[in-house]
Amino acid sequence: xxxxxxxxxVLLAGMMPTVMAxxxxxxxxxxxxxxxxxxxxxxxNKAALRPNGSTRPDELMERLLDGRRSAATETKGSGFIIDxxxxxxxxxxxxxxxxxLWVETYDGIRHPGELxxxxxxxxxxxxxxxxxxxxxxxxxxSAQLGEPVAIxxxxxxxxxxxxxxxxxxLPRVSALSRPFPLLQSDAIVDLGSAGAPMFNQxxxxxxxxxxxxxxxxxxxxxxxxxxxxTLKRFVPMLSAKQSLQRAVxxxxxxxxxxxxxxxxxxxxxxxxxxxxxSPAAAANLASGDYVIKFAEESITSWAQLQGTIANALPNKxxxxxxxxxxxxxxxxxxxxxxxxx
Numbered sequence: 001x002x003x004x005x006x007x008x009x010v011l012l013a014g015m016m017p018t019v020m021a022x023x024x025x026x027x028x029x030x031x032x033x034x035x036x037x038x039x040x041x042x043x044x045n046k047a048a049l050r051p052n053g054s055t056r057p058d059e060l061m062e063r064l065l066d067g068r069r070s071a072a073t074e075t076k077g078s079g080f081i082i083d084x085x086x087x088x089x090x091x092x093x094x095x096x097x098x099x100x101l102w103v104e105t106y107d108g109i110r111h112p113g114e115l116x117x118x119x120x121x122x123x124x125x126x127x128x129x130x131x132x133x134x135x136x137x138x139x140x141x142s143a144q145l146g147e148p149v150a151i152x153x154x155x156x157x158x159x160x161x162x163x164x165x166x167x168x169x170l171p172r173v174s175a176l177s178r179p180f181p182l183l184q185s186d187a188i189v190d191l192g193s194a195g196a197p198m199f200n201q202x203x204x205x206x207x208x209x210x211x212x213x214x215x216x217x218x219x220x221x222x223x224x225x226x227x228x229x230t231l232k233r234f235v236p237m238l239s240a241k242q243s244l245q246r247a248v249x250x251x252x253x254x255x256x257x258x259x260x261x262x263x264x265x266x267x268x269x270x271x272x273x274x275x276x277x278s279p280a281a282a283a284n285l286a287s288g289d290y291v292i293k294f295a296e297e298s299i300t301s302w303a304q305l306q307g308t309i310a311n312a313l314p315n316k317x318x319x320x321x322x323x324x325x326x327x328x329x330x331x332x333x334x335x336x337x338x339x340x341x
Contacts, residue, residue, distance in 0.1 A: 035137045141204075212224065250280040315335065
C-alpha cells in the first residue's frame, strides 16, 4: 500500500474518536434532563393569542412565537429549574396573556405553575411549582467561541428534543438585545424553544434561548440566549420579587478607531456625549474620550461597553482606562442605578 494512503488512514483513525467525543452529549443530557421542564399554556380567547408587541426593533422571537400562539388554545414552551425551592426560569414572552399554566417535569408529572415575576427588559420570567424534589441546573462559568453546545427544548408537537451546534459568537449587544448582551449559536431552535437551556458537554447551562433569526417563518441559522452571567445576576432578585436595577454610566458613544504607535488602527468606543449630573460627569469623563478598558476588560466597540455597563453592579466603583489627547488616563467611576421593568 502506498505510504501516503497509510498516512491518511492513520490520521483518520486518530481523528475519529476526537470528532465523536466533540459531539457526544449523552452524559450532559443525563445531567440536565431532571432540571428541564415543558410549559403548557392554556389560553381562553383569540384576543389573548396576539403577541404583546416586542420592544425589540426586529421582534425576532415575537415573529417566531406568533404562529405558535395563533395556532392553538394550548401552546408549549420550555424552561429549567434554578433552585431546589421549585423556581423555574423561562422567557417573559412565553407566558403573556396566559390563563392557566402547567409545568411538566422530566418524570411526566404535571404541576400547577405560579407566575412569580417577569422582566420585559431582560425577557425573563420566574415560575414556581410546589414540589422541591427536582435538582437545579448548574451555570457554566463562561462560554468559549466554537465550543460544542446543545439545546433541550420543545418543538411544535414534540417535547424533549435535543439539537446541537457550536457557540458562534460570544455575548454581545445588538439591536435585538440592547443594552444587554446575548450569546449566539447555530444550534437549531423551533416553535416552543423559547426558555430552553443552552448547555455545554458538562451539562452546565450557558444561557436561556430567547430569540432566533427567522426567514419565511423558518429557522435561519442562528439562535440567541440570555447568557448565564445575566441570569446569575438578575434571576435571584426576580425570584425574591425584588425590584431590578441596572448600572448606569451616563454617556453616549459610537464605534471608533485609534491609531497605535505602529500606525495600525485599534477598534474602541468613543464617548460623544456626557449626561449632566451623571457618574461619568462626576468622574470628569469628556466627549472625545476613547474608552480602552473598563474594569480590566478591553473595550473594542460601543456595543461591548454598553453590555459591560449593563451587567456591572450599581453603586460600585470601577476603573476605566481612557485615551484623551493622545495620553492614557486611569479614571475611577462609581456607577449609579436605574430601575428596569
